[in-house]
């Protein structure tokens with residue numbers, strides 16, 4: 001099976017996951033469509049209450065510049081879209097990462113959505129759930145809105161006075 005077939009198989013595996021009512025779609029994307037930007041870290045530092053509260057948020061996570069270098073180590077990715085659930089988004093990409101490593105994508109790495117809330121209070125020294133928690137895309141300096149747009153997705157939809165929020169996670173592959 002070639003790499004592209006394996007990625008299709010990976011995406012299809014999501015259908016076997018449990019409790020993923022909020023899952024909408026996953027698609028293969030090029031890592032070159034993933035955008036990092038300095039303003040993301042700037043917003044984290046001065047406009048987010050989660051800054052410096054857990055190890056999966058800045059200042060503990062890669063800067064946009066560091067993340068840009070990390071992205072150069074990858075070429076393909078799976079972008080996962082869910083409706084109104086950061087938790088489901090993060091769980092799906094984490095589980096996909098594990099399967100991907102078993103399929104010989106040994107560099108596979110997942111980035112989820114939202115700040116880590118797994119512990120009542122993060123110890124800020126050594127993550128006690130590192131096997132099952134991953135930082136979010138935005139915590140690593142990724143401009144999620146532009147990345148979604150680059151792949152024909154949106155972050156928010158207004159319809160009949162209803163607002164729907166979408167969350168994204170990604171699995172980086174090589």
Ligand code: SF4
Nearest residue numbers: 116119122127128129
């Ligand atoms: S799982 Fe717990 S220890 Fe690890 S980053 Fe999240 S809050 Fe911190």
